[in-house]
Amino acid sequence: MGAVAPQLDLFTVCAIDPPLRDNRDTMEYPFLSLQKKRTRPIVFAVKGVHLSIAADVRSSIATIWDWDLIIFAASHLNEAIEAGLTPSPRVRFVPHDALKQMGRGTGGKDYKELAQSMRRLRLTTIITNIREDDESGEERPFSWLSDYRIPKRYCHTALTPDSHDGEPDPARPWEIELPPWLFNSIMRRREILAVHPDYFQLTGGLERWLYRLARKAVPDKEYPAAIKFRMQTLHERSGTTRPLKKFAFDIRKMAEADPLPEYGLRIVRNGKHELVILYRDRAKPCRLPRGIKRLAIEGRGGKSKGVEAA
Structure with missing residues (x-):
């Protein structure tokens, strides 16, 4: 058995487009706000599982769009692990590259x-x-982040500044540090799942949440590859502030629009209950691995080690 590589102090992202990975636990329960600027806490308890999510008085609760950065970090950490490295929870990245990989603009x-x-x-x-x-x-x-470092030009007393001074520096690195709860799920427990690259193209919070739930709950290898929920159960699991009636209307519209990568949904009646069936749609493009060019790790000595991958 080969020696385990020592954990380095800083993991520097230099990869291009690794296959996306997400945390399993956060796919199944309402850890994130589906609405922007939500300050009302999320409280959820079912079958022995409980969670409480609250925002600092200076902020709002982290959203499902904010989570893109965690997916970005988890994807690169996973690539490093599969390359035989032992990365650190401290992740350094170039924001320009992160924005591009998350399908966003770079202004x-x-x-x-x-x-x-x-x-x-x-x-x-x-x-x-x-x-x-x-x-x-x-x-x-x-x-969700134990710490972060960004250039001072983005730091203001107000946490939602209308502007910052000058144009962004696309090459200057930023840093984040993942908490043990998240980092251990990637490193030790391997509680991660592959995510379709088109996930970042989903614009609605409900669409993103339903895709992540389907990815966690719908079996990949069983037949039929489907799972069903009562509408009320979905409403509770989403953590949304929208009333059940409006939530159900949104789900019905989504069933008609069929926006989810690799999954479909349909709605049926079972007596007085409305059931939502999530299923693997084999007619849609499946998850395809995306190429990776290089990883670099910066350790205690400040030197970088490049890793080429196919």
Whole structure:
């Protein structure tokens, strides 16, 4: 058995377009806001699972769009692990590359919005008993980011500045640090799932949430590859602030529009209950691996090590 590579102090992202990976637990439960600027806490409890999500008074709850940065980081960390490396929870990246890989623009407004996402991820507090064995059974609140570093030009007393000074520097790196709860799910537990590259093209919060739920819940290898939920159950799991009646209307519209990559949904009646069936749509393009050019790791000595991959 070969020696395990020592964990380095800083993981520097230099990869181009790795296959996307996401955290399993956050796909199944309402850890993220589906609406922007939500300040009302999310509280969810079912079958022994409980979670509470709250925002700092200076911020709003981290959204499902903010989570794109976590998917970006998890995808690159996973590539490093599969290359035999032991990366750090501290991740350095070039914001221009991150924005491109997340399918976003690269203008000054986009840099500002990315900085705001990092603040919300840092200022959102999570309390949950999911995987509390990682913390010896103790209740330990955490945030989606333990720390971050961005150029001072993006830092203002107000957390939602209307502008910043000058044009963005596309080459200057930013840094984030993942909390143990997230990092352990990638490194130790391997609690991650592949995500379709078209996920980033979904614009609606409900669409994104339903895709992630389907990816977690619909079996890949069983036949039929489908799962059903009562409409009310979906409403509760989403954590949305929209009333059930309006939520159901949105789901019906989505069933007609059929926007989800690799999955479809249909709605049927079962007595007084409305059932939503999520299924793997074999007629849609499947998840295809995307090419990766290079990874570089910066360690204690400050040197970089490049890794070529097919």
